[in-house]
Amino acid sequence: MNLEKAKQKLDQYQQSHLLRYYDELNDAQKAALLEQIDTTDFSVLAKIHAPKTEDTQSNITPIEAMTLDEIASQKEEIHNIGLDAIKAHKVGAVLLAGGMGTRLGSDHPKGMYDIGITKPVYIFQRIIENLFDVVKEADTWIHLFIMTSDKNHEDTTSFFEKMNYFGYDKNYIHFFRQDMAPASDYNGKIFLEEKGKLATSPNGNGGWFSSLQNAGLIDLMHKEGITWINVFAVDNVLQRIADPTFIGATIAKKCDCGSKVVRKASPDEKVGVMCLENGHPSIVEYYELTEAMRDAKNAKGEPAYNFGVILNYLFEIGHLEKIANNELPLHIVEKKIPYLDEQGNLQKPEDVNGYKFESLILDLIRLFDNCLPFEVERNKEFAPIKNKTGVDSIDSARELLKENGITL
Numbered sequence: 001m002n003l004e005k006a007k008q009k010l011d012q013y014q015q016s017h018l019l020r021y022y023d024e025l026n027d028a029q030k031a032a033l034l035e036q037i038d039t040t041d042f043s044v045l046a047k048i049h050a051p052k053t054e055d056t057q058s059n060i061t062p063i064e065a066m067t068l069d070e071i072a073s074q075k076e077e078i079h080n081i082g083l084d085a086i087k088a089h090k091v092g093a094v095l096l097a098g099g100m101g102t103r104l105g106s107d108h109p110k111g112m113y114d115i116g117i118t119k120p121v122y123i124f125q126r127i128i129e130n131l132f133d134v135v136k137e138a139d140t141w142i143h144l145f146i147m148t149s150d151k152n153h154e155d156t157t158s159f160f161e162k163m164n165y166f167g168y169d170k171n172y173i174h175f176f177r178q179d180m181a182p183a184s185d186y187n188g189k190i191f192l193e194e195k196g197k198l199a200t201s202p203n204g205n206g207g208w209f210s211s212l213q214n215a216g217l218i219d220l221m222h223k224e225g226i227t228w229i230n231v232f233a234v235d236n237v238l239q240r241i242a243d244p245t246f247i248g249a250t251i252a253k254k255c256d257c258g259s260k261v262v263r264k265a266s267p268d269e270k271v272g273v274m275c276l277e278n279g280h281p282s283i284v285e286y287y288e289l290t291e292a293m294r295d296a297k298n299a300k301g302e303p304a305y306n307f308g309v310i311l312n313y314l315f316e317i318g319h320l321e322k323i324a325n326n327e328l329p330l331h332i333v334e335k336k337i338p339y340l341d342e343q344g345n346l347q348k349p350e351d352v353n354g355y356k357f358e359s360l361i362l363d364l365i366r367l368f369d370n371c372l373p374f375e376v377e378r379n380k381e382f383a384p385i386k387n388k389t390g391v392d393s394i395d396s397a398r399e400l401l402k403e404n405g406i407t408l
């Protein structure tokens with residue numbers, strides 16, 4: 001894109017301030033800025049002031065999960081169904097790892113965080129070790145697709161290279177970048193994070209499928225005969241990946257989608273809860289949970305919305321492709337966004353100062369006709385690391401790893 005075209009685009013979206021320092025840049029920086037202006041989707045900004053379309057028709061009801069008891073009673077049968085699918089190379093895994101370890105006090109990708117005590121144990125290492133359990137049982141490699149972001153791609157790929165892929169066959173590891181979205185102030189003006197660079201951030205974990213498609217990796221999956229994708233988050237170090245029992249249960253129940261769930265530890269636990277919305281599977285994120293839903297009881301007097309998602313989903317590719325063109329709702333999230341002030345100095349705000357734009361993976365679930373909530377034991381499969389200390393932290397994850405016999 002040349003300067004003239006960039007000016008036109010910026011005018012159209014009232015973002016001309018982004019060229020404020022253009023004349024101070026060298027040629028390479030100028031080219032990079034024009035490229036960024038060309039490829040950035042500014043249409044998201046219009047959503048800031050768009051009236052909220054409350055879906056008044058939305059009827060939320062509880063969903064039945066496949067519980068631990070039911071799973072145990074059919075364990076061998078469903079486990080074998082899943083194992084056969086893995087042996088037939090029908091299962092691939094997608095690791096969502098676009099985020100940074102900022103909340104843990106690190107400037108590196110979250111997966112590079114070392115949770116070890118007596119020896120280094122990186123989050124990425126734990127995930128590869130978990131995947132190895134299934135690779136050994138099925139006696140076949142499983143393709144692992146790792147989603148990075150512009151913020152951490154080089155760091156992540158060189159780390160895997162340096163660590164020799166933790167012993168995994170590197171021909172089965174594929175990196176792809178998550179698309180980025182701009183970050184703006186409350187008036188919809190995009191921030192600059194450098195004189196020649198717009199402030200951007202990964203476009204939310206709902207962007208994984210289109211990013212995978214844009215990277216040409218869905219084609220690779222078709223070529224390899226992969227029909228099921230297990231998508232999971234980087235922050236759960238007890239994650240079971242490509243779990244044969246989960247895959248087998250989803251297949252046996254003739255579902256196109258499955259979601260691992262745990263019984264909530266408390267009504268306020270920060271997990272999305274599964275439910276039905278107008279008869280479709282759906283997830284209400286913790287910050288959107290109403291008091292009525294939180295306190296609702298079922299006929300047995302138990303909490304009616306008690307199954308929390310742990311961000312471990314299974315999707316059938318054909319169905320994903322069918323719904324791929326549906327636009328996911330955009331979540332406008334208030335965040336602390338570093339920016340260049342009027343004097344060109346970088347400010348790191350203490351408080352929220354603007355918006356990031358994200359689409360969320362849980363909104364995909366609503367587009368499916370069915371989704372199997374598959375209960376897992378939280379102490380065996382859920383050790384999320386969100387903070388340094390306290391709830392869902394490095395400390396709590398270390399405790400859970402120890403409980404599961406993993407030395408740190």
Ligand SMILES: CC(=O)N[C@H]1[C@@H](OP(=O)(O)O)O[C@H](CO)[C@@H](O)[C@@H]1O
Nearest residue numbers: 270271272309310311360361362384
């Ligand atoms: C958009 C999204 O996928 N949010 C997930 C995700 O939330 P965080 O805000 O990243 O903690 O992880 C939770 C499990 O740790 C899960 O319950 C929730 O639904």
